[in-house]
Amino acid sequence: MIYRNQFRAMGCRMEALVDSASHPNILEEVPAWFEEWEQALSRFRVDSELTLLNMNAGRAMQVSQILWDVLQTSQEAEKLTNGLVNPLILDALLYAGYDQSFERLSFDSPRAFLDFAADIPSLGDICADASTRTICLPKGAHLDFGGVAKGWSAHRAMERLKDAGPALANAGGDIAISGPKLNGEKWPIGVENPFDSEGDVIETLYLERGGIATSGKDYHRWMRNGVPQHHIIDPRTGLPAETDILAATVIAPTAMEAEAMAKAVVISGSQVGLARLNGDANLAGLLVLENGERLYSQNIEKYR
Amino acid sequence: MQNRSKSWADIQMIISSIAVAATMGFWSLFSSNQKLTAGATGTADLSQPDPNSATANNDMLLPGQVMLLGPTPQTQQVGAAPQAKVWRGGGGSKGGGGGSAPAASSSGGGGGSKTGSSKP
Numbered sequence: 001m002i003y004r005n006q007f008r009a010m011g012c013r014m015e016a017l018v019d020s021a022s023h024p025n026i027l028e029e030v031p032a033w034f035e036e037w038e039q040a041l042s043r044f045r046v047d048s049e050l051t052l053l054n055m056n057a058g059r060a061m062q063v064s065q066i067l068w069d070v071l072q073t074s075q076e077a078e079k080l081t082n083g084l085v086n087p088l089i090l091d092a093l094l095y096a097g098y099d100q101s102f103e104r105l106s107f108d109s110p111r112a113f114l115d116f117a118a119d120i121p122s123l124g125d126i127c128a129d130a131s132t133r134t135i136c137l138p139k140g141a142h143l144d145f146g147g148v149a150k151g152w153s154a155h156r157a158m159e160r161l162k163d164a165g166p167a168l169a170n171a172g173g174d175i176a177i178s179g180p181k182l183n184g185e186k187w188p189i190g191v192e193n194p195f196d197s198e199g200d201v202i203e204t205l206y207l208e209r210g211g212i213a214t215s216g217k218d219y220h221r222w223m224r225n226g227v228p229q230h231h232i233i234d235p236r237t238g239l240p241a242e243t244d245i246l247a248a249t250v251i252a253p254t255a256m257e258a259e260a261m262a263k264a265v266v267i268s269g270s271q272v273g274l275a276r277l278n279g280d281a282n283l284a285g286l287l288v289l290e291n292g293e294r295l296y297s298q299n300i301e302k303y304r
Numbered sequence: 305m306q307n308r309s310k311s312w313a314d315i316q317m318i319i320s321s322i323a324v325a326a327t328m329g330f331w332s333l334f335s336s337n338q339k340l341t342a343g344a345t346g347t348a349d350l351s352q353p354d355p356n357s358a359t360a361n362n363d364m365l366l367p368g369q370v371m372l373l374g375p376t377p378q379t380q381q382v383g384a385a386p387q388a389k390v391w392r393g394g395g396g397s398k399g400g401g402g403g404s405a406p407a408a409s410s411s412g413g414g415g416g417s418k419t420g421s422s423k424p
Contacts, residue, residue, distance in 0.1 A: 005407030173419045192420030216421035247421055
């Protein structure tokens, strides 16, 4: 029997599923895990550990194991994507107008739009000492873990759940799967139609294990003085990415890699993004373009 | 002559009294206004049991500004913790959005999930 726990955290829908012969009590603990992670990693909480770290940019600060692990994940994502995923884009996001949780963001905030030519530092500019778990952000730089935190949370939740049975953890669309269901079947994953706010499914993909994530500019969009904005910042310009992709779904060995690659593909655009997916046997993906066209990577057939 | 200077002294005395009285009056007036404002603020703060209201204020802050406000009371964060609801899931990929899903066995092909762009 598959047992499911759905709840809200990090401003998104979350769910955890376990395939087990009897009710797995551990499922009831999952919301508390996310609460703990959100308290450490959210930039929207004034008393989160991340907020404290951002306030102390330029000074060394000892951090929790949670924040330390997510920073390591961010550094791996930056390497995997050649710098296209970089959580030091917080100031660029704020300049673009993403200055509060999206649920509260007004469609056209009265704050004046500022032309922002970013000089976004690399994660390599962060001083980090593993022996003391101490981090020192470059002065004036601020972190926003965003999707990295969701991918990491999905993976971490799945790791904790898998002892109770085959498990799936979904953190706002970033999904981690531990293995096939008890009967050996794959887990069906519906890919939402980015043109439909009702969550209609345009494709069902079947995964045995690993990660799948979607990144897109379909939902997190707003206007700033008549200029359309979205939350996917291109670190090369510091501005919302100019791309022909509306949403990209990527399958990868882990949810963290899937999340990072999905974002990198959106930023890169369809031509470069699809070539990147086709060039790596561990990756597969589905791109939905602004014009409605769908592009599939070569490996996607294994999952259909 | 003496009478004239006496009456001028009286006038000076009256002007001084009026000035002192006016000063005291204005002092009292503005002082009570401040008390009223403080009282109103205190009431507003107490009538915010919704933990989200604290977050809404915090959301507007830029890094570096947050220190001015100090930390959010811990109880508000505890109140924001999601409530666990566990039920038998399954039934394909219609998850998300709360509410219970129909029960399904793992052999029924259900128990899937959905991926999208972090829709709240």
